Amino acid sequence: MEILKKLEQIHKDFEGEIEKLSKQADVLNLKANVLGKKGSLSEILKSLKDATPEERKEIGPASNSIKQKIEQAVLAKLQSIELEEINQQLAKNRIDISLRDSLMMDGLKAAGVHPVSAIQREIEDIFISMGFDVLDGPHIEDDFHNFGALNIPETHPARDMQDTFWFKDMKHLLRTHTSTIQVRGMESRKPPFKFVGPGKVFRCERTDATHEMCFHQLEGMMVGENITVGNLIYFMKTLLKEIFKKDMEVRLRPGYFPFVEPGFELDIRWKKPGKGESKHSGWLELLPCGMVHPNVLRAGGIDPEKYNGFAFGLGLDRLVMVKYMIEDIRHLHSGDLRFNSQFSMI
Numbered sequence: 001m002e003i004l005k006k007l008e009q010i011h012k013d014f015e016g017e018i019e020k021l022s023k024q025a026d027v028l029n030l031k032a033n034v035l036g037k038k039g040s041l042s043e044i045l046k047s048l049k050d051a052t053p054e055e056r057k058e059i060g061p062a063s064n065s066i067k068q069k070i071e072q073a074v075l076a077k078l079q080s081i082e083l084e085e086i087n088q089q090l091a092k093n094r095i096d097i098s099l100r101d102s103l104m105m106d107g108l109k110a111a112g113v114h115p116v117s118a119i120q121r122e123i124e125d126i127f128i129s130m131g132f133d134v135l136d137g138p139h140i141e142d143d144f145h146n147f148g149a150l151n152i153p154e155t156h157p158a159r160d161m162q163d164t165f166w167f168k169d170m171k172h173l174l175r176t177h178t179s180t181i182q183v184r185g186m187e188s189r190k191p192p193f194k195f196v197g198p199g200k201v202f203r204c205e206r207t208d209a210t211h212e213m214c215f216h217q218l219e220g221m222m223v224g225e226n227i228t229v230g231n232l233i234y235f236m237k238t239l240l241k242e243i244f245k246k247d248m249e250v251r252l253r254p255g256y257f258p259f260v261e262p263g264f265e266l267d268i269r270w271k272k273p274g275k276g277e278s279k280h281s282g283w284l285e286l287l288p289c290g291m292v293h294p295n296v297l298r299a300g301g302i303d304p305e306k307y308n309g310f311a312f313g314l315g316l317d318r319l320v321m322v323k324y325m326i327e328d329i330r331h332l333h334s335g336d337l338r339f340n341s342q343f344s345m346i
């Protein structure tokens, strides 16, 4: 029984070999060396043709069972190597939760809240206290929510007021304003309602001291019966008083936005930083707003014969700049700790 002995020897050798291996590639090589077309097991089975029928009867099942055992051993080894690799990775990537404290002891401070986020939260709280909901919307929008439903149809020149990042399909875009949230708000509720919607907006702008390609707005909308410009002014003055901690003098100038009629620019009386009160104090454009255009209400599924309302879009970066007298909007996105650390920690 030469052949049977040889088969057993091959199996034994294999078991000795596989034991020593620690890489999946080596295991696969070993398997090929034994079971492959030119592998040792296959070579032996080739000599089967010289065996007697009785021998073949024995050798056949024996070689099959060895083959199976080898295959199982290979599989088990591959799995255990994989597990070992995962464990090693986990050990390497372990998060040391005690690290923060030890770094803090070395004089590093915990991060604070960015001034834009801080003012956003503050304004959300002010509006929540006045009964407004806070809504969200996606950064990637479709034409309808950013333009169409806001009374800015295709080919309307008002589209040029906002340089837009379009996607290749020319149907989707990065929202250019939070007015998209007006549309989503109208779609999801029945009047009367009032909500604000803060978030990032994007414009294809060349950056300079007053322009960024990504900035923040907070949209507001109130819809009900018999809403007036007086209501709009009341809410805006209340907001400004809370933010600046004093009564602010405001004025409304006519302003054009296709989704409001009449539309306004709300200015606050403002003293330029560092300059004498009388000579340089003036009006600062802060808040575009207006009475919601009937077409916008209609697009949002609201009957303009029965309901009306106001909307506004507050520039949060602008507000932070005014509040803290920051001269360049680019500081806000710089990530520069010398800038960030000037704001209070929370």
Ligand code: PHE
Binding pocket: 176, 177, 178, 179, 257, 260, 263, 288, 289, 290, 311, 312, 313, 314
């Ligand atoms: N969406 C306008 C803009 O970004 C601002 C705005 C909002 C104007 C609501 C009026 C009413 O320019």
